[in-house]
């Protein structure tokens with residue numbers, strides 16, 4: 563449908579592309595932009611062969627304005643600002659008032675739009691209400707709930723869904739990812755191609771998965787808690803990723819439980835946890851997930867890392883010892 567609208571030059575002037583990280587929002591928006599700027603007369607745009615397409619491929623077409631955090635449009639904005647400030651939007655509006663170079667469409671791409679300050683969003687709102695002629699605004703975000711509802715309501719909202727695992731697997735194969743890595747990368751990527759590719763190439767992630775497995779699921783004895791927490795106590799920087807992995811492991815076990823199939827394999831986990839996965843009441847899984855999210859909150863409030871870790875180990879070992 564999008565391709566048809568683009569081919570007929572019937573695209574609405576503002577689109578919001580949302581969905582989890584790594585689903586391809588920026589890729590799609592960049593292709594849409596290239597299509598709008600392509601100089602080919604044919605229906606298949608972007609043609610990939612014209613001068614405009616060559617410039618669009620690197621997001622360097624002069625009629626393309628790219629707004630993203632850390633790459634300020636306005637000379638008044640510092641590079642290290644964590645937000646997209648109103649000055650960037652004002653500069654975009656100024657640029658949009660100038661004549662286009664190609665004499666055709668102009669495309670504004672806003673990446674990571676949730677980084678826009680409320681002031682920036684309000685300023686953008688005016689442009690969305692009365693867009694300059696032949697100007698298209700493509701907004702990408704992982705967190706549409708961080709945008710003003712007035713911004714969202716003025717865009718055509720395109721929600722990207724997770725890809726089927728078979729397709730993610732095909733992309734990984736096409737990218738020559740080592741075959742022994744493909745299955746696990748797909749399994750933990752939740753339909754995100756970007757995440758699967760990132761995981762596939764990230765040796766430290768797999769190493770940490772092994773460490774989390776042996777820290778939280780291998781021991782049954784409470785005496786092991788202190789030893790483990792001592793071994794981890796200097797790794798506070800790893801904590802966000804460690805908690806993310808731990809959470810994904812509990813979810814993996816919960817899936818076995820919800821699948822209701824006693825023969826489902828519970829790979830890698832020790833026998834007691836395989837038993838847990840098949841038989842524990844669902845609230846025990848929720849208890850563990852809650853323990854992880856409590857730990858995350860405590861770390862945000864700067865509670866001592868080792869203390870948080872011990873509490874978490876206590877919850878997991880306590881549960882594991884009952885199965």
Ligand SMILES: [Zn+2]
Nearest residue numbers: 600609612615
């Ligand atoms: Zn072209």
